[in-house]
Amino acid sequence: MLADPEPNTITRPYRGLSVQEADVPLTAAGIGRLLRGREIYRRTAFLVLRNGGQSALVAVRPQDPGPLFSPVAEMRLLSGPESTAWIEEPDADVGNATSLAAVALTSAAAARGGVLAYVVQGRFEHVNFIWRPEPLAVLVTEVIPPYPPKLLAMAEQVVRYDEDLPPVDLTLDAVDVHDLVAAHPAPHYLLPCRGSGMPAGQEVSFLDTHPPYHPDWLLVGCERSRQFHQHFYGTQPERVDLCPKARTAGPPGVRVLTKCCLLERGIEVRGHTAVVPWGANLDEVRAALRALCGLPAATPVSDVTPVTAGPPVSRGPAASPVR
Numbered sequence: 001m002l003a004d005p006e007p008n009t010i011t012r013p014y015r016g017l018s019v020q021e022a023d024v025p026l027t028a029a030g031i032g033r034l035l036r037g038r039e040i041y042r043r044t045a046f047l048v049l050r051n052g053g054q055s056a057l058v059a060v061r062p063q064d065p066g067p068l069f070s071p072v073a074e075m076r077l078l079s080g081p082e083s084t085a086w087i088e089e090p091d092a093d094v095g096n097a098t099s100l101a102a103v104a105l106t107s108a109a110a111a112r113g114g115v116l117a118y119v120v121q122g123r124f125e126h127v128n129f130i131w132r133p134e135p136l137a138v139l140v141t142e143v144i145p146p147y148p149p150k151l152l153a154m155a156e157q158v159v160r161y162d163e164d165l166p167p168v169d170l171t172l173d174a175v176d177v178h179d180l181v182a183a184h185p186a187p188h189y190l191l192p193c194r195g196s197g198m199p200a201g202q203e204v205s206f207l208d209t210h211p212p213y214h215p216d217w218l219l220v221g222c223e224r225s226r227q228f229h230q231h232f233y234g235t236q237p238e239r240v241d242l243c244p245k246a247r248t249a250g251p252p253g254v255r256v257l258t259k260c261c262l263l264e265r266g267i268e269v270r271g272h273t274a275v276v277p278w279g280a281n282l283d284e285v286r287a288a289l290r291a292l293c294g295l296p297a298a299t300p301v302s303d304v305t306p307v308t309a310g311p312p313v314s315r316g317p318a319a320s321p322v323r
Contacts, residue, residue, distance in 0.1 A: 002059040002076040007132040008166045010097050011046055014128040019119075022049040026056040028077045035060070039069040046078075048119050048129065054081035057117040057129060078131075079117040085109030092122030098159050101133035101167030135167040136293055141244040141258040143175045146195060151259055151276070151285070158286045166293055173256075175244050177220060184240050186218035192225045207232075222246075224261045245275055255292045257285075267291065 011017040018041065024030040026049055034049075035058070042065045047058040056077060063073035087107050093099040104110060104118035119129045142149035152172050159168050177198065181189060191198055193208040205211040207225055213233050219225060222243035229237050245260035253272060260268075261278035267288045268275040274288035287297050 002061060002074055004078065005059075005131040007134045008097060008101070009131040010100055011128050012095075012163065014095055014126060016043050016045040017048060017128055018044045018046070019048045019050065019127050022051050024051070026051050026054055026081050031056065031058055031077055032075065035072045035075050038072055040072055041069060042067065046129065048084075048086075048127065050086070053086075055084045055086045055119055056080050057084050057119065057131075079115075083114055083116040085115045085118050086121070087118060088121045090123065092120050093160070094120055094122040094126050094128035095163045096160065097130060097163075097165060097167040098135065098169075100128060100130040101135050104130055104133045105135075130167070133167055135169040136255065137169050137171065138255045138257055138289070138292060139171055139173045141173040141175065141247055141256055143177060143242055143244060144172075145177065148172075149174070151257070151280070154280065154282060154285045155257060155289060158282060158289055162286055162290070162298070164295055164298070165289065168289065168293065173247070175242055175247055177242065180220050180240050180242055184218060184220070186216070186238075188214045188217035190214070190217040190219045190221070190229070190237065192221045222261060245273075257288055257292060 022031070022034055024034045031049060040060055040062055042062055044060060044062070047060055049056045049058060057079045059076045059078055060072050061074040062070035064070040085104075085107065087103055087109065089103045092103045099122070100118070100120055103120050103122075107118065109115045109118065117129050117131055118133065119127060121127045138155070140152045140155055142151040149172065152170065155170050159165060159170065177191065181198070187203070189198070189204050191204060191206055194206055198204050205214065205217065207219070207221065207228055210232055217237065219229060219237040219239040220242055221239065222241060226236070226239055229235070243260060244258040247258070256273040257276070258273065259276045259278050259280060263275055263277045265277060267284050269288070269291045272292070274292050276284045276288050290297060
């Protein structure tokens with residue numbers, strides 16, 4: 001028996017959804033009469049039936065998934081007109097669950113309540129649906145400045161292109177250098193680099209420039225900065241830790257994406273926290289987000305069909321030059 005979809009279900013790929021006009025009542029009985037014995041495409045898993053301004057979402061199964069078309073073997077009305085919303089949003093990427101959830105949850109239909117299936121017509125007039133959207137909250141713990149912080153920007157980029165991800169709600173949990181400096185008065189500050197956003201001056205030095213030693217400075221930096229200081233000057237400085245990984249953020253069970261410069265490559269996942277290197281690439285950020293969402297690492301495309309070049313195409317006699 002066809003079951004109700006899990007929350008956040010979308011059609012992947014969205015060719016598995018067929019949108020059809022129907023001149024029958026959008027009830028279980030009316031749709032049953034319409035689809036009984038009707039052929040569907042072998043990849044079709046869901047139908048959106050439209051009658052006037054009303055829509056219904058139906059799950060279907062072909063009798064035989066081998067032939068190109070096969071009669072409907074099983075169907076189930078998932079949501080009728082009272083719980084199905086049709087939304088037109090030309091900028092929506094309907095292959096992306098986060099995009100679909102954002103459109104759904106900011107729609108007038110969501111404000112009214114009672115909707116189970118949000119059917120979105122988006123870019124290129126393509127259509128997909130999302131069932132009971134419940135975005136997964138992910139805190140991105142990162143140092144600012146700069147703003148926007150790099151890790152947040154990279155996570156947003158991954159969420160936009162990885163179509164396997166469920167809807168994700170990214171929220172910045174900022175470790176603000178300016179706040180740390182203000183909370184720890186000192187005659188002189190030593191910061192890891194100019195990327196901290198603090199202007200150089202009489203009271204600020206940057207560790208990456210190997211400045212002359214000041215015995216009274218306060219290092220606002222992480223464990224790696226402490227190691228650099230030990231190597232450069234042979235001493236242990238007074239220090240305020242700004243490592244995002246060392247920060248306790250959010251209630252238990254909240255997913256956290258953060259970074260640490262002690263991790264030089266790959267990712268580290270412990271419970272609901274995923275850590276990437278300070279100089280992470282998009283593949284590492286993608287792997288971390290997928291781990292937080294319970295997905296395996298992305299695999300390369302394996303179904304590659306080589307095309308053998310045929311004989312050259314005859315283009316006829318060469319054209320005479322124009323004189």
